[in-house]
């Protein structure tokens with residue numbers, strides 16, 4: 001049985017089509033990143049999977065039943081973009097209070113350790129930094145030991161150090177067969193912390209695979225060379241080229257046909273080409289190509 005199954009799911013808000021015919025299944029035990037730019041439909045998809053909002057069309061299933069049933073069984077934990085903590089309670093009291101609501105919670109000390117909160121256990125929840133509060137939300141999300149964990153841009157308020165620690169905690173939680181779906185627009189986070197990246201744009205899936213497959217699948221290559229101070233014009237008219245960037249005396253050309261681009265670069269321009277390199281597009285290149293507005 002799949003942990004998640006969305007079948008031809010659409011969601012409209014008035015005239016806005018937030019999710020447009022989404023088909024997505026996630027097997028039990030996988031960690032999947034939902035990667036997309038602002039407004040792509042990531043939060044709407046997660047909210048439907050949590051039963052917080054209903055699809056306008058299509059079927060949403062969690063562990064073979066409705067999202068509401070899965071949530072009621074305690075199978076689902078979530079960390080959403082907002083959510084106030086009870087400010088007067090200490091971190092320890094708050095985490096303990098929430099874990100006691102579940103039939104088979106994780107241990108309090110284990111939770112505090114996993115979310116990197118042991119040193120903050122006595123701090124009132126109202127006195128935490130944004131990143132620390134996110135760690136508490138993570139502890140609350142996993143308190144009931146849910147089989148499926150959904151995280152909506154969990155590291156939005158965190159600095160680099162906190163992010164690294166957060167993802168370590170997430171991977172620890174995911175180990176041992178739990179399923180995680182997280183939304184992000186940070187490419188590196190998707191790349192480093194998931195075994196499958198689903199790229200969504202304008203409510204539709206535009207790519208689905210490992211980060212390596214998505215990089216390769218964009219088909220584009222990058223041609224780079226050193227300009228040596230030469231002025232450039234007209235590079236975007238070369239065959240295959242879809243974008244040109246010049247920075248630090250290096251020209252970077254995105255191209256669907258590197259052979260034709262390079263041939264035209266030598267034959268069709270008077271530039272002196274130095275230190276030419278052709279590389280595969282990186283994930284950021286692939287992401288931008290996939291999510292570009294038509």
Ligand SMILES: Nc1ncnc2c1ncn2[C@@H]1O[C@H](COP(=O)(O)OP(=O)(O)OP(=O)(O)O)[C@@H](O)[C@H]1O
Pocket residue numbers: 013016017018019036037038039040041042043044045185
């Ligand atoms: N309750 C709502 N009422 C009206 N429009 C909404 C509502 N929720 C979302 N939308 C719209 O639906 C689209 C998808 O929004 P959603 O929040 O799902 O995107 P997202 O990928 O999570 O974006 P972000 O990365 O900015 O959080 C956007 O155009 C948004 O403005």
